[in-house]
Amino acid sequence: MRVSFTVNGRRHEADDVWEGESLLFVLRERLGLPGSKNACEQGECGSCTVRLDGEVVCACLVAAGQAQGREVRTVEGLADGAGPPGGLAPIQQAFVDAGAVQCGFCTPGLLVTADALLERQPSPSDADIREALSGNLCRCTGYEKILDAVRLAAARSAAGAAPTAPGPEAPPAPRSEPEPGE
Amino acid sequence: MRTLRYQRPEGVEAAVSAVNATPGARYLGGGTNLVDLMKLGVETPDLLVDVSGLPHHDIEELPGGGVRIGAAVRNSDLAADPLVRTRYPVVSQALLAGASDQLRNVATVGGNLLQRTRCLYFQDAGKPCNKRAPGTGCPAIEGVHRNLAILGASPHCVATHPSDLAVALAALDAQVLVEGGTGPREIPLTELHRLPGDRPERDTVLEHGDLITHVRLPAAPEAVNSAYRKARDRASFAFALSSVGAALEVRDGLVHRVRLALGGVAPKPWRARAAEERLRGAPATPEAFTRAVEAELSVAEPLRDNAFKVPLTRHLAVRVLCDLAGRAGGPR
Ligand SMILES: Cc1cc2nc3c(=O)[nH]c(=O)nc-3n(C[C@H](O)[C@H](O)[C@H](O)COP(=O)(O)OP(=O)(O)OC[C@H]3O[C@@H](n4cnc5c(N)ncnc54)[C@H](O)[C@@H]3O)c2cc1C
Ligand code: SF4
Ligand code: FES
Ligand code: FES
Numbered sequence: 001m002r003v004s005f006t007v008n009g010r011r012h013e014a015d016d017v018w019e020g021e022s023l024l025f026v027l028r029e030r031l032g033l034p035g036s037k038n039a040c041e042q043g044e045c046g047s048c049t050v051r052l053d054g055e056v057v058c059a060c061l062v063a064a065g066q067a068q069g070r071e072v073r074t075v076e077g078l079a080d081g082a083g084p085p086g087g088l089a090p091i092q093q094a095f096v097d098a099g100a101v102q103c104g105f106c107t108p109g110l111l112v113t114a115d116a117l118l119e120r121q122p123s124p125s126d127a128d129i130r131e132a133l134s135g136n137l138c139r140c141t142g143y144e145k146i147l148d149a150v151r152l153a154a155a156r157s158a159a160g161a162a163p164t165a166p167g168p169e170a171p172p173a174p175r176s177e178p179e180p181g182e
Numbered sequence: 183m184r185t186l187r188y189q190r191p192e193g194v195e196a197a198v199s200a201v202n203a204t205p206g207a208r209y210l211g212g213g214t215n216l217v218d219l220m221k222l223g224v225e226t227p228d229l230l231v232d233v234s235g236l237p238h239h240d241i242e243e244l245p246g247g248g249v250r251i252g253a254a255v256r257n258s259d260l261a262a263d264p265l266v267r268t269r270y271p272v273v274s275q276a277l278l279a280g281a282s283d284q285l286r287n288v289a290t291v292g293g294n295l296l297q298r299t300r301c302l303y304f305q306d307a308g309k310p311c312n313k314r315a316p317g318t319g320c321p322a323i324e325g326v327h328r329n330l331a332i333l334g335a336s337p338h339c340v341a342t343h344p345s346d347l348a349v350a351l352a353a354l355d356a357q358v359l360v361e362g363g364t365g366p367r368e369i370p371l372t373e374l375h376r377l378p379g380d381r382p383e384r385d386t387v388l389e390h391g392d393l394i395t396h397v398r399l400p401a402a403p404e405a406v407n408s409a410y411r412k413a414r415d416r417a418s419f420a421f422a423l424s425s426v427g428a429a430l431e432v433r434d435g436l437v438h439r440v441r442l443a444l445g446g447v448a449p450k451p452w453r454a455r456a457a458e459e460r461l462r463g464a465p466a467t468p469e470a471f472t473r474a475v476e477a478e479l480s481v482a483e484p485l486r487d488n489a490f491k492v493p494l495t496r497h498l499a500v501r502v503l504c505d506l507a508g509r510a511g512g513p514r
Contacts, residue, residue, distance in 0.1 A: 001188060019186040020186045020217075020220050020230075042218055043214055043285055046284055052287075055288075057284050057287050058214070058288075061212075061214045061217045061218055061288070062212075062217070062288060063210060063217050063232075065230070066210075066213060066232065066234065130417075131418060134283075134418035134419040135281075
C-alpha cells in the first residue's frame with residue numbers, strides 16, 4: 001500500500017509498504033530517517049518515540065496505515081526553527097551540557113519526550129519529569145543526568161535564554177511550519 | 183511476505199461486515215497490543231480493520247448520572263476527562279497507573295479491554311501454550327509464573343488479564359456495548375472476560391466480528407470516593423503484580439456502599455463480591471476490611487512462586503479501603 005504523511009513539516013510518500021509494517025520501520029528504512037531508534041520494538045523502551053499529531057507515541061507499535069494523512073515529528077525535526085540551521089534545540093543542548101548522553105541509544109526518544117513535556121509544562125516538578133519520562137528506558141546513565149538535563153532546559157527557558165545554545169532563543173516555531181528550503 | 187490487507191471502514195456496519203466475512207480479520211484499535219503480537223508471530227491476521235477512526239470518540243453524560251464512553255476514546259483522553267476524574271476517579275487512576283504516555287496516547291478503550299495476557303509463554307510463538315495453541319499444554323504451571331493467577335485459574339491456563347482499566351470498570355458495574363451484525367447488545371463488564379476452564383483460548387464471551395462500540399458507566403454516587411492502587415516491580419510503567427479498584431461510602435461509621443475489584447491476580451478482572459457482601463453494614467474499620475478481604479482470598483490457589491500475591495493483595499485492598507474510609511491505621 002501507499003502511505004503518505006507529513007514528517008517534520010515535509011510531505012512524504014512511501015510506496016509498497018507492507019500493511020503490517022510499523023511507522024518506525026517506514027521512517028527508518030523507507031524515508032531515511034534513522035534518528036528514531038529501534039531497540040525493543042515492543043513499546044517498552046521509548047527509543048522510538050515520535051510525535052504523532054503532536055502527541056508522543058511509540059512508533060514501533062503504530063501500524064504504518066495509521067499514520068496516513070497525519071503529522072509526524074521525529075528527533076530530526078527537533079531543532080527546526082530553534083535557531084540557525086545546524087544548531088541544536090534547547091533540549092538537545094541541555095542534554096549535551098548536562099552530560100546526559102552515554103551510548104546514545106535512548107537519547108532521541110528521550111529528547112522527543114522531554115521536549116513534549118516542556119512544551120506542555122514549562123516548569124515541571126521532579127515528580128512530573130520522572131513520570132513523563134517513565135516510558136523511556138536508559139541502560140547507561142542511571143537517569144540522574146537526564147533529569148539534570150531536563151531541569152537545565154526548563155531553567156534556561158524560564159530565564160529566557162539558553163546561553164550555550166547558538167543564537168538568541170526564538171519562541172518555538174509552530175509545529176506545522178514547513179522546513180526552510182522546501 | 184504474508185498477505186495482509188488494511189482497511190479503514192466508513193462506519194460500524196462496514197467494519198462489522200468486513201470482519202464477519204473474513205475469518206482471519208482483526209479489528210485494529212491503537213495497535214499497541216495487536217501490532218506487538220503480530221511482530222511476535224502470535225497474531226497472524228490477513229485483514230486489519232482499523233476502528234480507531236469510527237465515530238466512537240465521545241465521552242457523554244447520560245441522563246440519570248451515568249457516562250457513555252466511545253470505544254475509540256484514547257486511554258490518555260479518558261484519564262484526563264473532567265467528568266470521569268470527578269465522578270469516577272478510580273477509572274482515571276487505573277489508566278494512569280498503566281503503560282506510559284506514549285502508549286496511552288494511542289491505546290483505545292476497546293483495545294485495552296481486549297488486550298491479551300502478558301504470560302511469557304503466550305508471547306513466545308515457539309513455546310507450547312494452551313491459550314495460543316490449544317492442546318499444547320501450559321508450561322507456566324511448572325515454569326515462570328510469578329506474575330500469574332492466584333484466583334480463577336484452571337489446570338489448562340493460569341494467565342492473568344493485564345488491563346488496569348478493566349479492574350476499575352468491573353468495580354463500577356460498567357456495561358460493554360457490542361455490535362455484532364445482529365443488532366446492538368450489552369454485556370456486563372464482569373461477564374465480558376471468561377475464566378479459562380478447559381477453553382483458555384477464549385479470553386472473552388465475544389464472537390468473531392463482535393465490535394465494542396461503547397462502555398457505559400452507570401450512576402454510582404459512591405464512586406466519587408473511589409481509588410485505584412497497583413503494586414508492581416517498579417514505581418511506574420509495569421504491569422500489576424496485584425491491584426485494587428474500590429469505591430466506598432460510609433454512614434455513621436458503617437459501610438453503606440462498597441465496590442471492590444482486584445487486578446493482576448486472575449484471568450479476568452476479579453470483582454470481590456464475597457468481600458463486598460461481608461462489608462455491607464459492617465463497621466468501617468481496618469479489622470472488618472481485613473476479615474472481608476481475607477474471605478475473598480480464602481479461595482486463592484497460589485502456584486509455587488506467586489503465593490506472595492495473597493498477602494500483597496490483602497494489604498493493598500485493606501490499605502485502599504482504609505484510605506477511602508478516611509482512617510489512619512491498617513497494614514503498611
Ligand atoms: C510496554 C507496555 C506496557 C503496558 N503496560 C500496561 C499496564 O501497565 N496496564 C495496562 O492496563 N495495560 C498496559 N499495556 C497494554 C496497553 O494498555 C494495551 O496494549 C492497550 O490498551 C491496547 O489498546 P489498543 O487500542 O492499542 O489495542 P489494539 O492493539 O489495537 O487491540 C487489542 C485487541 O483488541 C481488539 N480490538 C481493538 N478495538 C476493538 C473494538 N472496538 N472492538 C472489538 N475488538 C477490538 C483487537 O482486535 C485486538 O485483538 C502495556 C502495553 C505495553 C506495550
Ligand atoms: S498460563 Fe495460559 S497463557 Fe500462559 S502458558 Fe499457560 S496456557 Fe499459555
Ligand atoms: S523500540 Fe519502540 S518502545 Fe522500544
Ligand atoms: S545512554 Fe545508553 S541507553 Fe541511555
